[in-house]
Amino acid sequence: MDLARFCSSARVVIVAGKGGVGKTAVTATLATVAADAGLSVLIVEVEGKSGLASCFGRPPLGYQEADLAPRVRGRTLTPDEALLDYLEGHGLRRISKRLVRSGALEVVASAVPGMKDILVLGKVKALEVERAADLILIDAPAAGHAVSFLMSPRGLGDAVRVGPVSKQSTDVIDMLSDPARCQVILVTVPEETPVNELVDTAFQLEDRIGVQLAPVVVNGCYPDPGLPASADEVQRLADELGVFVSAREAADLVAATEFRRQRYALQQEQADRLAERLPLPQVRLPFLFTAELGPPEIDVLAGTFAAQ
Numbered sequence: 001m002d003l004a005r006f007c008s009s010a011r012v013v014i015v016a017g018k019g020g021v022g023k024t025a026v027t028a029t030l031a032t033v034a035a036d037a038g039l040s041v042l043i044v045e046v047e048g049k050s051g052l053a054s055c056f057g058r059p060p061l062g063y064q065e066a067d068l069a070p071r072v073r074g075r076t077l078t079p080d081e082a083l084l085d086y087l088e089g090h091g092l093r094r095i096s097k098r099l100v101r102s103g104a105l106e107v108v109a110s111a112v113p114g115m116k117d118i119l120v121l122g123k124v125k126a127l128e129v130e131r132a133a134d135l136i137l138i139d140a141p142a143a144g145h146a147v148s149f150l151m152s153p154r155g156l157g158d159a160v161r162v163g164p165v166s167k168q169s170t171d172v173i174d175m176l177s178d179p180a181r182c183q184v185i186l187v188t189v190p191e192e193t194p195v196n197e198l199v200d201t202a203f204q205l206e207d208r209i210g211v212q213l214a215p216v217v218v219n220g221c222y223p224d225p226g227l228p229a230s231a232d233e234v235q236r237l238a239d240e241l242g243v244f245v246s247a248r249e250a251a252d253l254v255a256a257t258e259f260r261r262q263r264y265a266l267q268q269e270q271a272d273r274l275a276e277r278l279p280l281p282q283v284r285l286p287f288l289f290t291a292e293l294g295p296p297e298i299d300v301l302a303g304t305f306a307a308q
Contacts, residue, residue, distance in 0.1 A: 003306055007034040007135055010183040012128050012175065013214065014138040016146040016201070017187030018194050022219040022285075025293050025301065026187045027139045028055035029285070032302035034135045035071040042133035043074040046120050046149075047141055057295050069295075073133070079116035082123040117152035122168045125175045128182075147201060150176060150184075150209050179212035186213065188274070189220040190267035195274045202278050215281040217305075218271050222287050225260045229253070283308045 007030075015030065017023040031041045045052055045061055053061050056068040065075045127136055140146045175181045184205055188198040198216070205211050231250040238245040245253075275282060285304055288297050 003033065004037040004039065007037050007039055010179060010181060010212070010214070011131075011134070012124065012136045012138065012182040014140045014146075014150070014182065014184045014211075015187060016140040016184060017142070018197050019142040021187050021189045021194055023142075023187045024052045024139055025055060025298070026185070026217050026219060026285070027137050028052060028293075028298045029301040029305055030185070031072045031135075031137055032069065032298055033305050034137075035069060036302065036306070039071065039134035041072045041135050041137060042127065043068065043072065043137045043139065044124060044127070045074070045076045045139045047139075052139055055293050055295070055298050077120050077123055079119040082119040085123060085126075117149045118168060118172065121149075121152065121172045121176075125168075125172050128175060147204050147208070150205065150211065177210045183212045183214040185215065185217060187217045187219055190218050190270040190274075192270060195270050195277075198274065199277045202280075213280055215283050216274065216278065218274065218282055218284045220287040221267055221271070221284045222260060222264045225257055225264055229257045 013030065015023055015027045017026075027043060031043050034041050042065070043052060053059060053066075053068065053074060056072070056074075058066065058068050058074075061074045061076045063076055063078070063081045065073045068074045124136065124138060127133075141149050186198050186202055186205075188194045202213055202216075206213060231247065231254055234245060234250040234253050238250075271282065271284060283305055285301050288300065290297060
């Protein structure tokens with residue numbers, strides 16, 4: 001499958017995973033890959049403060065769309081702003097302002113479980129229907145909340161059988177269950193607990209929500225350290241380079257290399273275990289030895305993703 005076809009297999013792609021696995025970096029990577037393939041991309045943050053804009057070297061996102069890179073735009077979505085858009089679009093601008101000023105929205109949203117999520121998902125659905133971009137990427141909540149986030153339309157649809165809330169729920173369910181409109185990419189790192197949580201999340205998303213799962217992204221994979229090193233080999237290489245390395249430093253380098261070899265082996269074991277428990281294609285992205293992720297690092301990840 002060519003890259004453009006892969007990136008356009010669904011109009012909405014929800015990127016989800018356990019906190020700390022690099023979900024936001026993967027979202028930025030997917031956006032870069034799709035843009036390089038010639039697609040227009042809109043990234044939507046649903047929780048805010050994810051640091052997604054910094055991956056493109058841009059200031060934090062707001063509700064209004066902002067350019068992040070060529071063919072890539074971004075914005076945040078909050079329940080309040082999504083409701084205002086909905087009401088104003090139905091000729092209720094004055095009422096919407098009163099709701100916000102009075103705080104009634106917060107009361108209603110807290111009293112009705114899933115209401116905030118359905119407001120956000122309803123806006124995503126509207127963007128998809130409007131064809132706001134060739135590909136809409138959702139930087140979703142962490143895995144635990146992601147399931148309840150995507151379950152909210154069915155819960156509200158069961159509780160409310162008539163009226164605009166019911167219609168909104170039905171429309172969102174239709175989008176989530178149509179593989180041509182929406183898919184989910186799950187992100188993990190090659191460690192035991194994150195892999196277990198990803199497998200559990202995957203089965204819940206398929207069984208309880210009926211959403212199509214795209215390839216899994218295994219993030220933070222160490223490179224193959226190669227053959228075992230010895231102190232004599234370190235000394236030989238140091239002599240060739242004209243660098244002095246003491247016996248203690250040589251021993252420390254050998255120990256560090258062995259640690260990397262063990263970590264690499266453990267990561268490969270967990271990634272292979274994930275493939276056995278969850279028979280989906282995998283894309284494995286490298287661990288980047290840097291404190292911050294910016295455009296150069298995202299380009300590296302995008303190149304690796306595209307190659308796979």
